[in-house]
Amino acid sequence: MKKILLLLVSVFFTLSIFGQSEINYSPVYTVTKVGDTLTMKFQYNKGDGGDLTLAQFDFEYNNKLLSYISSTSQAPSGASYARNNWTGYKFNPKADTSEDDMDVQYTWWKDEAGNNSYSTSANWSVERTTIQTSAAYTDGNEFVKYSFKVKDKFNSGYDNYNNIIKVNWANYQKADGTAIQTIKSPSTQSLTGIEGGNAGAFTINLKTANSAKTDYSYTIKNGAGASVATGDFDESGQASISGLENNVTYTAEANLKEDATYLDEVVTVADLALVFAEAIGASSGPSGGSTTFDYFIQDIMGDVVGDGGVVDFQDSYEILAYLQGVTSGNTNRITQDGKTEDYSGIESTYGAVANNTVTFSKSFTPLDSDASTKTIDLAHGLVGDVNFSHSWEPTVNSGEKTTVASSSSFRISSAAGSKYGQTETANIDLISEIKDGQVIFSINSDIEGMVGSQFNIVYDPNILSLENVIFDTGNEMTNFSNIIQDGLVRVGSFDQNVSSEVKQGTPYKLVFTPLENITNASGLISFRVKEGVKADGTQINFIIQ
């Protein structure tokens, strides 16, 4: 029993001899994003240590992630306070000891390490605080507050904000100079959940059926609607953007240049046929009804008059008038030479239907924690291009229609679920020849069942003058020929009743008069758009041998 008592007394005595205090440090406020001010308090915890009259401690912070703003002494009135700092240094703790043992690390620095206590390190700065008082420091009182600005870790070389502040050593002394054993808490200070900051390399992938990707531009706007990034897509349809911030929501849109040379090829007789079919069969909108379209987005694209996303005969006649070169009383939205009507949105929602509305969601938010948010696929479409010749065909399920018009001769033979955009090929002969001093351009066809056709013919207006277009398409067809611009003429036919077909033989003949003496016409006449459509809606892509 005597031994036990002696042991207990020894333990108690030992604990009394080695009583210790703490230095605590922690943020005063929670910081959440880059640019926030991190205020750190450094605080005395007496524990069972002695009365403190001298406190000196040394901490280091990561200057790539924190930017020093200010420091404010919290020492009591009458106390002495001093701050020192050195940028570009990092403490080397004593090997094989606890880094939390502050008085051991202090002794290491002061008496043992010599030149080895600190090493140069550009990423770190060392701060040293010294406070001396005549009266004992009150338990729980703060020594000092430091303010730092949280920096963007982009290009810092760091992936996170872990261990950005660390107390290196502390020298606590009583009034008689006796050292007080001290530990620190926590071991290091980290920040988590920091949002914002440069999103780094951000990529936009353009989604379009058009092969001329460099004709598209992008615009990124912030929440206030201000443009923060613009540029062009490269030939692969990609754009690399820098300067966006994490956790900030932006909108993205794509636009096709209005001086693209092929805009008159976007809306053709194939689109006209689809819009006519829809007008005959449905007059539908996203709210439902019988329809020939495969996607709700076609209601938007086909509404060239712009009367609320409803495709009707007004739209079909507007497209027909456009192809005929006739100016109607309407202001149409048809994509045409010198004019684009763009729709764009994030591909995963492009053309989706939400709350009975076709959507083109443009919003995105880069997140540092999710690399997949650093890339978006941006889909683009053009008004009037209902057959998606130059537009992105939606892939989102909610954007698909399921009903099929039964009142239209179009697509009756189509199996349920099949897409309207089916195509077939057929041979045709387009050829120029000099006859009797004139250049005759003939379009020869033996295709059966073709209810519409269109040819955009290019010629050299400095050498040829278009004198006449001779139609031999049959009695029921509505024919059109109009000069889109000097040297470009659009020729074609369409049967609005979808019952008659373009006559076989030579349905179209263009007669040119040479403006200079020529012996042949090679290269003078070339052809761009050359397509037809059948009664069942099938698009015919002509092949010329």
Added chain:
Amino acid sequence: MKKILILLSLFLMMGCYQDDDLVTLYPDQDVPESLQIKELIGIKLENTIVTDRVAMNVKLPLDGKYRIKIRHGMNNELISQEMITAGEGDNLLKVYVASLEKSGYLIQLTDEFHNVLGNQSFVVN
């Protein structure tokens, strides 16, 4: 006898020459050198890089109808075609490229039934 042997030897040596070694004689001396075609049939442009128009020689085996086709240099799509009626031998014509897009092309000579008789690539610059 010796002269006859020498003469026979010369004939024998000439018989061993390949056709390519023989100099082609052009009956139509108006064909500039840059448009001359060695073969009996073919098509040749005066220049490969063209800006507005270029001279072309179409050398034909027989009188008749032929097609001159211009195809895109990348996808081979036919973008222009002319039917000519021309005579046997050299026919000096022109190719007009001012209304063609700047790109690479292939110009092709075929008979009336699309059998290819010759071709040459060119660039509109």
